[in-house]
Amino acid sequence: MAAVSQCCALLLASWTLSPLVSLPSSSGPYHDTLASFWSAQEASLQPACVFSPTDASHVSTALAILSSHTDCQFAIKSHGHAPAAGFANVADGVTIDLSSLNSVQVNVDASIVRVGAGASWLEVYQELDTHRVAVAGGRNGGVGVGGLLLGGGISYFGPRVGWACDAVDSFQVVLAGGQTVTASQRQHPDLFRALKGGGNNLGVVTSADLRSFPQGDILAGTLAHNISDREAVFKAIADLASAKDYDEYASIVLSVNFSPSSRTWTLSEVPVYTKPELRPQVYAPLFAVPNTTDSLHITNLSTYANESPIPQLGFVFYTGTYAATQETLSTVFDVANKTLMGFEQPEGMLLWSVAFEPLPTKFTQRAHNTGGNVLGTQPSDGNAFIVLMSATFANPDANNEVEGLSKELMKNINEETRKRGLLHQFQYSNYADPSQDPIGSYGAENVDSIRRASKKYDPNNVFQKQVPGGFKLV
Ligand SMILES: Cc1cc2nc3c(=O)[nH]c(=O)nc-3n(C[C@H](O)[C@H](O)[C@H](O)COP(=O)(O)OP(=O)(O)OC[C@H]3O[C@@H](n4cnc5c(N)ncnc54)[C@H](O)[C@@H]3O)c2cc1C
Structure with missing residues (x-):
């Protein structure tokens, strides 16, 4: 039998933590965690052990232990939907799987909802639909509370409430040494603001109170x-x-999808309206274009977010932000068409998709009065589209090749849109490839404020040095 790594042995030596640690040799939680990652690349990393806390105090005890052994590397996982390998998993280290911190508690007048950072948004919506209230969260129910909020968060309610993180009233955070603090507009406001876009650079969030x-x-x-x-x-x-x-009840995603096998394109949209209206006026011009599919219907958030699971496949995400004009859409499509037609497609390549999501000024103005965020998006940037380029492939060995092709595709798109004055600076971290620098795209002042918070709340740089995954402060 392989020796237990020293870092796992330290956790196993704790009477309270030991039942929560699982090793590769055990059946159950270790393998359940690997199976729960969304991408095959992330699932392919083999941690030395998985630590599955069921209470915030367990996170606190574990961080006190791990941070005092500087050679212990660890990863923080909520619902494992970041596709890049190593963002929420770590080969030979300790993967902290927060998915048992999944409680959803609604306060007396249902104005504040306390959600565990390891809950999926589906778990949140299933509870909230019974109260006829909602919070801003992921559109796909499998996405986790932790990763989405700490990267910003695009919900159906963006134009009404801003980034999902702008609707956070407070975070409960375990700092590197194990100390638990509340971060809000009233307590540790510098940490509160830095967490909203700062990813896993500052602490382990164990729960969030959402308006x-x-x-x-x-x-x-x-x-x-x-x-x-x-x-x-x-x-x-x-x-x-x-x-x-901008009609603040409208939330739409437009996707152009390229099939590498047939070398043809399809065009689809998900036009959501956050009122029960079947034919809202805002979509009239879209409805006027003859369609080949129309599955629009009235539903509720939890039913719609409950998407069928898909098998673990290879995924590469890349992002960019562009002016909200027809020229952007045509230019990106034309460049993608030319580039993708010219590629020799890797074996097992399944799909190339470019999705456009409006980021109107109505959305970016909402951060005011809520303690702010560090994303750097502001109304003066004008209306924009956030683009998520995603590449899906079946052959895990093709990862580097797909990554390289994705980079080339985005380089071509950005060169042409830059020439035309359509390219914006912002890169959304939750859609970014590891080779991109979303934190740098927030602007120098915001990067400085994350850095100051990191220095103050994590003076030994534990989250920079011992947590290799995610976008780091550089
Ligand atoms: C199918 C799908 C649908 C998506 N839909 C949306 C959408 O509607 N809107 C949107 O904005 N984005 C969406 N995304 C992107 C999504 O927001 C990111 O992938 C996000 O990082 C996933 O969060 P997670 O908690 O599931 O991921 P994880 O992989 O578990 O975590 C992502 C990162 O956050 C860190 N992290 C997670 N939890 C914590 C915590 N509690 N404390 C400290 N650090 C933490 C991890 O260390 C990791 O680096 C989608 C992605 C997929 C694959």
């Missing part, structure tokens, strides 16, 4: 259009995304 709002049913579903009708669709969506008075 909720009354919410009934919503309009959701998919529209598909012929790719030959794309300019009409692009115009409808660019007009919506750049409207002077």
Whole structure:
């Protein structure tokens, strides 16, 4: 039998922690954690052990132990949806799987919801739908509370509440040495602000109090259009995304998808409306374009977020932000078409997708009065589209090749959009590739404030040195 790593042995030596530590040789939690990662690359890393706390005090005890042994590397996992290998898992280290910290507690008047950082958004919505309230969170129910909030968070409610992190009232955080603090506008406001975009650089968040709002049913579903009708669709969506008075109930994702096997494109949209209206006026120009699919229907958040699980595959994400114009949509499509048609496709390549998500000024102005965030997005940047480029592949050995092709595709897109004055600075960390620098894209002042918070709350740089995964302060 392989020797137990020293760091795992330290946790096993603690009477309270030992039942929560699982080794590769054991059946159960260790393998459940690996199976729960969304991407095959992340699941392929073999930690020395998995530590599965069921209470914030367990996190505190474990951090006190791990941080006092500087050669112990660890990873922090909520729901494991960051695709890049090593973001929430660590080969030969300790992977802290927070998914048992998944409680959802609604206060007396249902205005504040305390969610465990390891809950999935589906677990949150399933509880909240029974109270007819909602919070801003992930659109896919499998995504975790922790990663989404600490990177910002795009929800269906962005134009109403801003980034999901802007709707956080307070975080409970375990600092490197094991001390537990509350970060809010009133307590440790510098830490509070830095966490909202600062990822795993400052501490382990164990729960968040979220401001909720009354919410009934919503309009959701998919529209598909012929790719030959794309300019009409692009115009409808660019007009919506750049409207002077953006309809704050509208939340749409436009995707252009390239099939490497047939070398053809498809065009689809998910036009959500956060009121139970089947044909809202804001989407009238989109409805006027003849479609090939229309599955729009009235539903509720938890039903719609409950997507069917998909097998663990290889995924590469890349991001960029661009002006919300029809020219952006046409330019990105044309460059992607030319680039992807020219690629020799790796074996097992399944899909290339470029998704556009409006980031209107109505969205970016919401950070005011809520303690701010460090993302650096502001109304003066103008209306924008956040792009998520994703590449899906079945052959895990193709990772480096797909990564290289993705980089080339995004380089071509950015060169052309920069030339045309359409490229913005912001890179959304939750959609970024490890080779990108989303934290740097927040701007020098914001990077400085994360750095100051890191110095103050993690003076020994534990989260920089012992937690290799995620976007680090450089
Ligand atoms: C299918 C799918 C749908 C998505 N939908 C959306 C969406 O609607 N809106 C959106 O904005 N994004 C979306 N994303 C992106 C998503 O926000 C990021 O992948 C996010 O990082 C996932 O969070 P997680 O907790 O599941 O991930 P994890 O992989 O567990 O964590 C991601 C990162 O956050 C850190 N982290 C997690 N929890 C904590 C914690 N408690 N304390 C400190 N650090 C922590 C981890 O160390 C890691 O570096 C989606 C991604 C996928 C794959």
